[in-house]
Amino acid sequence: MIPAILTLNAGSSSLKFRVFARDGLSLMARGAVSRIGADAELAAALTGEPERRTPLAAGGDHAAALQAVLDFLDAHDEGWRIEAVAHRIVHGGTAYTRSTPVTPQVLQDLQELVPLAPLHQPHGLAAIAAARRLFGEGVPNLACFDTAFHAGRDPLFTHFALPEPMFEQGIRRYGFHGLSYQWIAHVLAENLPWLHRGRVVAAHLGNGASLCAMHEGRSIDTTMGMTAVDGIPMGTRSGAVDPGAILLMQRSFGMAPEEIEDLIYNRSGLLGMSGRSNDVAALLKDGKPQSRFALDFFALKCAQAAAAMAVSLGGIDAMIFTGGIGENATPVREAILRHMAPLGKFTSMVIPANEERMMAMEAALLL
Template sequence: MIAAILTLNAGSSSLKFRVFAREGLALLARGAVSRIGADAELVAELTGASQVRSPVAGGDHAAAMQAVLDFIDAHDEGWRIEAVAHRIVHGGTRYTRSTPVTPQVLVDLAALIPLAPLHQPHGLAAIAAARRLVGEDVPNLACFDTAFHAGRDALFTHFALPEPLFEQGVRRYGFHGLSYQWLAQVLARDHPELHRGRVVAAHLGNGASLCAMHQGRSVDTTMGMTAVDGIPMGTRSGAVDPGAILLMQRSFGMTPEEIEDLIYNRSGLLGMSGRSNDVAALLTDGSAQSRFALDFFALRCAQAAAAMAVSLGGIDAMVFTGGIGENAAPVREAILRHMAPLGDFATLVIPANEECMMAMEAAALLA
């Protein structure tokens, strides 16, 4: 019997999973249920084996979770799930490290839904499904995207607003922490001299941000109170003048719900190009709008990198990760061209592995 850890990353219409051996964290299986709420389908594979594809009956995360467990039951090689680790986007100020899920934790995380409306409800739905279907005796662990950024200096956590608002939670939290925590682990293992230095890390995917790291700790980051802030993303706007939001509401008659949908779902690369949020598609398309969207994205990333370098007092390395950061060489090259005034620094591409980071956290909890 192999002691195993299941990791879950729930999105609005997807549930990604991986199964790791508890000892050594070897990857045993991986897959995802996509199009939850429509024609949901499971695509999964054992390590070294061919893919399995099957339709998923039911239209919610519970049905997706059942499909994942059915796959594991049908294809495992004597695995025993000893913990389930969940990616939870927002931990607020209370949860600054991974934590076992309790009824009180669930109440606290539900209260944070307004700060991460696209992510938090689905993470909680995955926890509920796992607790019911895997069994109450198997511990669930909440791993937070905000936790890595806890403990930053107050200069990097405030907005220029009255202090009572900060005390009420209107502050800069930062996200993609599991990805940056993994990068810090890899740098410490493979590039210890850079790990000790001033690193600007860029997690560039459909969600995107940059982080200033020194000695493996977060100093500053581009995202603020919510995961829509900072640089442009696939469908999210990134930073927008607050006055523009007020104008949309007061003069254009847009409701808060319509504005939320605009800045989360219809902006970024998709909104600017008018075509797609997929960088590979935009590079292939080559239209003036697509080129402009990519040029704008690269410029904003470079400007953000310069800001992160200021927070660090210089830059020793630029590290790219995420779907765009790892696979879109023309975008990386454009960002680096804009960063030429910063002088010489090392450039690395490190594959993202938030799931392994979550499994490491779960293994530590079990130990």
């Protein structure tokens, strides 16, 4: 039997998985369940084989999605034995600054952080609950946090300009996409050590998006703050909004907190500005003025954020793009780099995201 690590990345209506050999971390299987809660479908493949698509029963939850993943693995058993399940958990707060085994206390602590990551935290916890039921106590569950990479930053980069007691109560800048940035730091250390030691601005640009200032593999500054809605605009999230505008929505427009939350998380960003889509490929193809404006705005805000990250680093040696937009939308990358021309000469490159492998590496260390 081949000892293996299963990684799970749960979204609101999706569950992505990878299976890695524990020794050497070679990828053995991958796939995802999409449209959980509706007409769900599993698309999965063993490494080197074509993808298989399987429709699932409508209306299933994350537990049903994970059961479908396990059924696929059982049906295509390559002689592996799952020895741990590593979960991407978006928010670890101040208590969890590194990957950790899941215990009842850990679950309770992470549940209390749901208000800080309402789009992500509940689904990560649902995947943990499903895995604990389906695998039992014999297979450990490990939580890998998107906030952990940003722990230990200078207080200058973790505060808001609010009274200190608010900071002590948790109103602080945490930062996200840490597993993605940790992977970039690993790749640089392995392949480009001179850049790893340098001043790197990394841009994780996808439906969720942020930038990170990195030096010697550590996070120095990042655009996201207390929640994953802050910073640059995203697919459906607004990014930074004047707090006074939020108050105006409540006082003058009569919007309830739940309505505002839905607005800034689900109906803003590229979708809200274009009035058409949060899909960059679709907006590039569309070519209508609103779509072009949304993409121009996004590129400008990314470049302005990159300049801020360069200030935090005292300069910039490299700009690294990752994530679905960062890797695939060449016109958007080029627009960002054009706006960054006043920063002078620096290297730019694409490093494909691989959060799942980073999670497997974390799990192997914990095991």
